[in-house]
Amino acid sequence: MxxxxxxxxxxxxxxxxxxxxxxxxxRYSADIRLPGMHVGRLVHSPYAHAFIKKIDKSRAEALPGVSAVLTWEDIPQVKLNPSVQDWNLHDTRNEIQDMYVISEKARFVGDIVAAVAAIDSATAEEALKLIEVDYEVLPAVFSVEDAMRPGAPLVHDFAKNNVSLSWRFPGSRGNADAALAEANVVVEATARTSKQYTMALEPLSCLAEFAPTGELTVWMPVQRPLTFRKKVAELFGLPESKVNVICEYAGGFFGEAYWSVLPICVALARRAGRPVKLEYSRSETTVNTASREVYVMTGWLGVDRDGILTAVKEKVIVDSGAYFNRSYACTQVHMADFLELYRCPNTLGEAMAVYSNVPMASGFRGYGGPPAFFLLEQLMDMAAEKLGLDPLEFRLRNVKRLGDRGHAFPLETATLDKVIRLGAEKFGWQELRSCKKSEGPLHWGVGMACYYDVSGGQPFERxxxxxxxxxxxxxxxxxxxxxxxxxxxxxxxxxxxxxxxxxxxxxxxxxxxxxxxxxxxxxxxxxxxxxxxxxxxxxxxxxxxxxxxxxxxxxxxxxxxxxxxxxxxxxxxxxxxxxxxxxxxxxxxxxxxxxxxxxxxxxxxxxFPDANPNPVGVVFAELAVDTETGALRVEKLVLVHDIGRAINPMVVEGQLQGGVSMGVGYALFEDACVDPESGVLRGDNYNTYKIPATLDMPELEVVLYEEPTTSGPFGAKGVGMCGVHGIAPAIANALYNAVGVRVFELPMTPERVLAAIRAGNP
The missing domain is CATH 3.30.365.10 (Aldehyde oxidase/xanthine dehydrogenase, molybdopterin binding domain)
Known part of the structure; x- marks a missing residue:
């Protein structure tokens, strides 16, 4: 046979x-219970910036049923950055260690000040009330502009003007400034992005237990268990073989900044001498994890008379929030996405990471890409308009070819032109673009946006x-x-x-x-x-x-x-x-x-992966704009994704559909909204932070383009992050097509759209 x-x-x-x-x-981590288990609870700073002058925990420790009370004085003040794998797995030269398990200085509203463990939740909550904290409240900064002003209060003393790091993208090439000066067409724009959170359904939790022989077992939702095992072993002076991290099911990943619950829970269990479970509320989960990276970006494109890109340049400021976390790594990917999607001989990326007194930002689904494509793909449409070209045709003139460099390796397949054409056919691009319609205050428009991504972090992160x-x-x-x-x-x-x-x-x-x-x-x-x-x-x-x-x-x-x-x-x-x-x-x-x-x-x-094929894709959007209210109604999305080979097409489609949902929220309404006076995160729960529901989603068609790549398993490429990338820029370009105005700040709320319409500025 x-x-x-x-x-x-x-x-x-x-x-x-x-x-x-x-x-x-x-059984998820939140479902696990152990005999004799105590409950952990946290004290959070009510101030965005404050020194802890004194903490009196004596009354809490004396409360019957309390087994542990911890402050910064009880935990070694060792600087760390839990997202950094500093053991030959990625380049850490530009990563900054600036966090503590618990610090003597609060740097955002909600920063952890103390922790307790008690026999039950009621006793733990009572113990929190008995901890007396004497704060020295300090001036705070809530935006990168305020943080960089001379004389602004410093979030971290070492960072002058709150700038922790400035660098040039190492993949920059040619002379972008000279090429811009000589270009026939130059377009420029500045964009701002929002503080989007994953809002995964499972709140963050950790259960820690030390065996009588010293072994530590931890149950928590974690996408990198062995990495966390190494980190916690180093922090607590344990052999790695004596640490076991368990996670069979998790209620959502999409990001890495969920470290804080682990070391505090372990420290409580060690002090209490019994199992301790620390479960974050929804608000705690939001504030003490990390948002999507927040950027202020300025981009330039230079184009010759034939519609060929001659220069791509970006300057980006990343608002790290209170801690550096993955500001460098995310922004490296961000600049690679902005500078390297299309063929161009001259590219330049420059970045600056800035501290502020807000919860930290980090990488999750998309990892720098969604902000990059939000700006880049609007610039591509602007350049096409100046050239008198269809935006689709302009992109086709500048797609990369076989052997051109992707993020780090030569392309194994060159499929973006095929993906664009297939998407245009499925969407009916030419027909819809040539038949613009309006009905009273409603105006319809269509837009498109391309993206590309990776199939792993190699060679930068193995x-x-x-x-x-x-x-x-x-x-x-x-x-x-x-x-x-x-x-x-x-x-x-x-x-x-x-x-x-x-x-x-x-x-x-x-x-x-x-x-x-x-x-x-x-x-x-x-x-x-x-x-x-x-x-x-x-x-x-x-x-x-x-x-x-x-x-x-x-x-x-x-x-x-x-x-x-x-x-x-x-x-x-x-x-x-x-x-x-x-x-x-x-x-x-x-x-x-x-x-x-x-x-x-x-x-x-x-x-040991030694290749990294780039999946590419395109999104087409149709929407209606109400010029009296600024409300956007996305009516149709078509996404075509080059998957190489779909091992299970149903799963690939599901991953892309989930990404699209996150992209719709990113484009239209998701923002945690830091209060500009107090630094309080206004959108920290499902009743104050809107995520897309069924009725918010448009008609959606996901199309898989299959052309097996040489290094992938049966030709497969990556997909998990890709669905989110092109949604916001495609919607922004459709908005311009409908009413002739551009919005460069996310989310594109009715207020911002209406203001742009009334200003009448493209």
Whole structure:
């Protein structure tokens, strides 16, 4: 029997473990309870900027039922940056260590001042009231403009004018300023972005327990468990082998700035001498994680008379908030997105990170890309208009070609032109653009925007993978690694890959994945890296396991291993009409029947990514604008994404649909809104921070373009972050097409749109 047709890859299969979720059997970190567990609670600063002159915790410690009270004086004042992997996994020269587990200085409203553990929540809440804090309130700054003014109060003493870091994008090339001076057409604009939060449904929580022998076990939602294990081991002076981080299911990832709950919970458990669970409220989860990076960006494009880009330049200020976190790494990606989407010989990126007294910003879904494309793609439309070109035609003239550089590596496929044309056809671009309509105060318009992204962080941040894979006695295969189920169906995707290579069914693959104990090192999830890097590792391991199986089976069956194949869990000799043996019977015989030592069949394999194919895409938008109110109603979106090969098309579409929803919110209404007088985060809960609901979403068509890439697993590229990228710029360009005005500040609220209409300035 022989067939080259893919049996499992490319099929629309249900998400791995879906039954556990829909029946409520899945256990999230918030569901875990332990005998004798105490409850943690936090004291937060009511001031945006204040020294803690004195804390009296004696009354709280004396309260019956209280097992621990911690302040900055109880925790070593070691500077850290929990997002930095400072052990040869990425370049840390421009990363800043500026955080403490608890600091003697509050730098934003909600900064953590003290922590308690008690027998129950009521006692813990009472203990909080008994902690007396003497604050020295300091002047505060809530915008980068105020923070950079001479004489402004310093958020961190080392940062003059609150500027923590200034740098030039290392990928800049040519002479952008000279090219702009010589260009036939130059366009320039400045844009501001908003403080968007992930608002994942599962609030942040942590449960920590020390065993009598000193081992630490932690349960928390985390997308990089082994990274967190190393960090917490270093912080508390523990051997890494004595720390176990457990996360089987998580109610949403999309970002990395969820560190604060972990060290405080561990410190409480150590002091209390018993398990402690610290669960953030929704407001605490918002304030003590991080928003999307907040930028003030100015961009320039230079174009020759033939409509070819000659210069792309950007100056960007990133509002880090109170702590640096991923300001450098995010902004590096941001500038790569802005400068490198299109072909251009002269590029220049310059950036500056600035502190302010607001909750910190960091990277999540999109990681610098959405702000970059919001400005870049409006500039592309502005340049096209000056040239008298269709925006689509202008982009086609400037797409990259095969072998041009992407973020860091040469393009493995050059598909953006094909994706644009396919999107235009699906959307009806030419027809809709040529037939503008209006009805009273309502005016309709169409717009488009392109994007590109990565399939991992390599070479700047390595996503090395190490995997064990075993053949069980029943003929099924178990994959052993440390990857929580965060909702993106990574487990299902790699199960399809393993099943395809091994000749098994999707249901024949299982996982041991929920804890770090006994697992080989893995860098975790970020940067669209999941299926691309883990998938390649799984394919490598599956290939090695299959070779072991065929070698052992050839001995059992007395045939040449090259003449054997596995199809649907059966061992076949090529060109024979009937299978010789089921994989189940083979495994049973290897362990229990064949004379001599029993044969447990398993492999360990490592994968070190040395490529990074760029997924590309395009978004087309149609909207209606009410010129009397400024209200926007997005009526239709078409997104075409180059996935390389869709391992499970249903999952890829779902990832893009989720990203689109986040993009619609980013474009139209999501903003946590820092109060300019007090620094209080106004939008810290679902009743004050609007995320898109079903009725907010337009008609949406997601189209997958498949042209397998050379380095991907069965040709697949990344997708997880991509759906959010092009939504805001496509809507902004459609707004201009409808009423001839541009909005360069997010979100594009009715007030901002109406102000732009009344000003009448494009």
């Amino acid at each position: 022989s067939s080259t047709e893919l049996r499992v890859v490319g099929k629309r299969l249900p998400a791995y473990g879906a039954e556990n979720k829909v029946t409520g059997a899945a 996503f090395d993978r190490h995997i064990a894979m075993e053949l069980n006695e029943d003929g099924r295969v178990t994959i052993i690694f440390n990857h929580p189920d965060g909702g993106m169906n990574l487990l299902g995707g790699v199960a399809q890959l393993a099943a395809e290579v091994l000749g098994l069914g999707y249901e024949d693959i299982s996982f041991i994945h929920e804890s770090t104990e006994g697992k080989l090192w893995d860098a975790g999830m970020a940067a669209n890296s999941g299926l691309y890097t883990v998938g390649n590792a799984v394919i490598k391991a599956a290939g090695a396991l299959k070779a072991r199986i065929l070698t052992e089976a050839a001995t059992q069956l007395e045939v040449n291993a090259d003449d054997l194949e596995i199809v649907d869990g059966m061992l076949w000799v090529k060109d024979e009409s009937q299978p010789r043996l089921s994989l189940r019977d083979f495994a049973h015989r290897a362990l229990y029947v064949v004379p001599g030592p029993n044969r447990s069949i398993g492999v360990m394999e490592s994968y």
